Amino acid sequence: MNTVVCMKQVPDTETLIKVNPEGTGIATEGIKWVMGPYDEFAVEEALQQKEKFKAGTVSIVSLGPDRAIEAIRTGLAMGADSAVHINDSAFYDKADPYATAAVLAAAVKNLEYDIVFLGKQAIDDDSGQVPAILAEMLGIPVITQVLKLEVEADKSKATVTREVEGGHAIIDVTLPAVLSAQKGLNEPRYASLPGIMKAKKKPVDVKTAADLGVDVGAMTVIKEMTLPPARQAGKIIEGETPEEKAANLAKALHEEAKLI
Amino acid sequence: MAGILIYAEVQKGELKKGAFEITSKAKEFGQEVSACIIGSGAEALAPELAKYGADKIYVVDGPEYENYVTEAFVQAFVQVAQQVQPAIILTSSTAQGKDFTPAIAARLQVGCFSDCVDLSLNGDKIVVKRPMYAGKAYVLAEATATPQIASIRPNSFPINENAGAGAVEKVAVSIDAAKIKTVVKSVEIAESDEPDQTEAEIIVSGGRGMKGPDGFPMIEALAKALGPGSTTGASRAAVDAGWRDHAYQVGQTGKTVSPNLYIACGISGAIQHLAGMGTSKVIVAINKDAEAPIFSKADYGVVDDLFKVVPALTEEVKKIRS
Ligand SMILES: Cc1cc2nc3c(=O)[nH]c(=O)nc-3n(C[C@H](O)[C@H](O)[C@H](O)COP(=O)(O)OP(=O)(O)OC[C@H]3O[C@@H](n4cnc5c(N)ncnc54)[C@H](O)[C@@H]3O)c2cc1C
Ligand SMILES: Nc1ncnc2c1ncn2[C@@H]1O[C@H](COP(=O)(O)O)[C@@H](O)[C@H]1O
Numbered sequence: 001m002n003t004v005v006c007m008k009q010v011p012d013t014e015t016l017i018k019v020n021p022e023g024t025g026i027a028t029e030g031i032k033w034v035m036g037p038y039d040e041f042a043v044e045e046a047l048q049q050k051e052k053f054k055a056g057t058v059s060i061v062s063l064g065p066d067r068a069i070e071a072i073r074t075g076l077a078m079g080a081d082s083a084v085h086i087n088d089s090a091f092y093d094k095a096d097p098y099a100t101a102a103v104l105a106a107a108v109k110n111l112e113y114d115i116v117f118l119g120k121q122a123i124d125d126d127s128g129q130v131p132a133i134l135a136e137m138l139g140i141p142v143i144t145q146v147l148k149l150e151v152e153a154d155k156s157k158a159t160v161t162r163e164v165e166g167g168h169a170i171i172d173v174t175l176p177a178v179l180s181a182q183k184g185l186n187e188p189r190y191a192s193l194p195g196i197m198k199a200k201k202k203p204v205d206v207k208t209a210a211d212l213g214v215d216v217g218a219m220t221v222i223k224e225m226t227l228p229p230a231r232q233a234g235k236i237i238e239g240e241t242p243e244e245k246a247a248n249l250a251k252a253l254h255e256e257a258k259l260i
Numbered sequence: 261m262a263g264i265l266i267y268a269e270v271q272k273g274e275l276k277k278g279a280f281e282i283t284s285k286a287k288e289f290g291q292e293v294s295a296c297i298i299g300s301g302a303e304a305l306a307p308e309l310a311k312y313g314a315d316k317i318y319v320v321d322g323p324e325y326e327n328y329v330t331e332a333f334v335q336a337f338v339q340v341a342q343q344v345q346p347a348i349i350l351t352s353s354t355a356q357g358k359d360f361t362p363a364i365a366a367r368l369q370v371g372c373f374s375d376c377v378d379l380s381l382n383g384d385k386i387v388v389k390r391p392m393y394a395g396k397a398y399v400l401a402e403a404t405a406t407p408q409i410a411s412i413r414p415n416s417f418p419i420n421e422n423a424g425a426g427a428v429e430k431v432a433v434s435i436d437a438a439k440i441k442t443v444v445k446s447v448e449i450a451e452s453d454e455p456d457q458t459e460a461e462i463i464v465s466g467g468r469g470m471k472g473p474d475g476f477p478m479i480e481a482l483a484k485a486l487g488p489g490s491t492t493g494a495s496r497a498a499v500d501a502g503w504r505d506h507a508y509q510v511g512q513t514g515k516t517v518s519p520n521l522y523i524a525c526g527i528s529g530a531i532q533h534l535a536g537m538g539t540s541k542v543i544v545a546i547n548k549d550a551e552a553p554i555f556s557k558a559d560y561g562v563v564d565d566l567f568k569v570v571p572a573l574t575e576e577v578k579k580i581r582s
Contacts, residue, residue: 011393013394013512013513013531013532013535014531014532015393015396016396016531017393017396017397019397026393026397037512037513038513096371097362097371098365098366098370098371101366123393123394123512123513124392124393125392126374126375126391126392126393126394126516127362127373127374128358128362128374128375129361129362129365129372129374130362131362132359132362132363132365132366133362133365133366135363135366136363136366136367137366140441141330141331141441141442142330142363143330143442144358144359145355145358145359159445163355163507164328164355164356164447164449165271165354165355165356165449165456166449166450166452166456166507167447167448167449167450167507168447168448169327169444169446169447169448170444170445170446170447170448171442171443171444171445172442172443172445173441173442173443174441174442177441182506183506183509183513183514184506217404218371218404219370219371219372219403219404219405220371220372220373220401220402220403220404221401221402221403221404222399222400222401223387223399223400223401223402224399224400225392225397225398225399226397226398226399227396227397227398228395228396228397228398228538228539231538231543231556231557233555233556233557233558233561234543234558234559234560234561235559235560235561236550236555236561236562236563237560237561237562242562242564242565242568242569242572243568243572245562245564245569245572246562246568246569246570246572246573246575246576247572247576249544249560249562249569249573249576250573250576250577250579250580251576252560253521253542253544253560254580257521257542257559257560259462259520259521259542260486260487260521260577260580260581
């Protein structure tokens with residue numbers, strides 16, 4: 001079973017976001033960068049499939065600047081075999097999901113795969129678009145928000161459970177396919193110390209968009225970034241007993257906020 | 261290319277509320293508003309959409325559209341879009357919309373915007389407002405290609421009755437079955453009349469302070485007392501402990517919600533949780549720890565034991581609403 005995992009390095013979820021002086025993106029000083037939380041599920045699933053089949057390779061593909069190598073090394077330390085780092089700041093800085101998918105598709109095409117795994121969403125742009133666009137560019141089916149995966153022994157088909165509103169759907173898909181991981185698919189492993197040591201020697205192929213023959217502009221442009229107005233602490237509801245507080249809260253929601 | 265084409269989603273034989281919201285919004289721009297409904301029995305739903313402003317309604321109807329199959333729906337919609345040649349396409353960022361919208365954009369070889377919370381027109385360009393970093397920042401963005409596609413977060417726009425011409429056209433699309441590489445074997449949807457978290461007007465959420473799964477019926481009772489637009493949510497701590505299904509999780513790795521009223525019970529207010537619900541119109545926190553960070557974001561705070569406050573609140577709400 002050969003798989004490719006597209007993985008993006010993103011700011012840690014604890015990060016307090018600040019806007020850059022141009023007002024078009026975030027100020028990146030002091031940010032701790034990590035592998036996307038949904039991409040961790042994608043890497044884990046690829047590793048589990050390889051272990052189940054006792055054969056094959058897991059290749060990571062990531063578009064990102066120099067710093068992205070740290071997240072790539074994390075993936076290799078978890079157990080992936082090799083990586084392609086599309087290290088091209090000029091391309092990356094302007095890339096939207098469409099351009100990202102185009103450059104990832106060009107890299108993925110050079111690799112062997114039965115399944116391409118992605119996270120359901122990168123938690124920086126929160127777009128959730130790259131899996132579908134990538135699948136279109138590769139000409140293979142896509143199933144998003146995957147919660148469970150069962151691959152047939154001959155790798156021609158898989159049975160996938162995906163999240164739908166209010167429940168889930170069970171879908172058969174012909175491989176190769178693109179699958180995007182939802183939380184619940186698995187529990188990502190931590191990199192072991194020997195894993196971290198081994199990762200240093202694993203091959204990372206560094207490419208630019210031009211190396212991959214990609215010259216796609218972004219289809220969308222960010223004009224302005226702002227922070228939401230800070231929420232102010234409101235009022236604490238007074239009362240002698242919990243029951244009295246509940247009554248006062250209900251009154252405030254009814255008479256003041258007019259919500260009930 | 262001109263006008264606005266809406267994808268009106270059908271679930272369980274009915275149009276989703278989001279379809280009315282985007283139709284109402286589209287109507288404000290003074291352009292021709294068309295809509296596309298795909299589903300088994302879709303034709304019967306068309307008049308409802310006309311009420312909110314659809315001038316022309318394209319219907320793709322047939323038993324084969326009973327279940328949502330990405331590739332089949334994409335092919336059908338793209339054929340309608342090619343016929344209509346709209347300048348703008350709007351969809352709802354529901355669970356289905358999140359799967360569908362990037363797929364149609366990819367097929368049309370243009371970009372799209374996910375989960376927009378506002379939309380305006382600058383000449384012939386749409387300007388969308390959308391959250392990034394789970395709502396820690398917002399951007400205004402524009403598209404460089406046509407059609408311009410945006411999916412809109414449910415509850416972002418009010419529904420206004422403003423009738424459009426409502427002409428209905430049944431479209432016979434030709435589906436290339438060889439391209440459909442998936443078969444939906446079954447769809448299991450829990451029997452519930454609660455709205456999805458992303459569409460709910462009121463959410464009552466429980467966290468680690470609920471102490472266990474047995475605390476949640478109390479939260480459900482409060483949501484029920486608050487009326488039909490209400491549902492429940494949970495913090496990641498409650499989900500990771502196995503007390504609630506992941507579908508209920510609110511926050512950076514759960515759902516991003518913005519109801520009119522969010523009641524956080526036994527939730528401390530971690531940054532990842534706040535990211536998912538910080539745009540709620542009114543936030544109530546019920547927590548016994550007066551220092552809990554959730555109080556710095558809450559419009560109304562109750563510092564006390566939730567096991568006493570929540571049942572009492574439920575009774576008060578029932579009194580007011582009866
Ligand atoms: C990558 C990543 C992603 C994450 N994504 C999410 C996410 O999407 N959503 C999310 O919620 N979290 C997320 N988290 C976790 C987050 O950091 C917090 O751990 C989590 O939100 C805490 O949940 P909690 O508030 O229920 O629990 P706690 O922080 O333990 O708070 C429990 C609260 O209950 C109160 N309490 C206890 N007993 C009572 C009582 N009887 N009456 C009243 N109050 C009581 C306590 O005072 C306390 O404030 C994420 C973390 C990481 C690292
Ligand atoms: N720069 C990137 N490099 C590698 N994979 C990416 C990149 N951007 C997005 N992805 C993948 O696409 C998924 C969805 O991203 P997005 O559509 O941006 O929310 C992510 O979880 C990643 O798996």
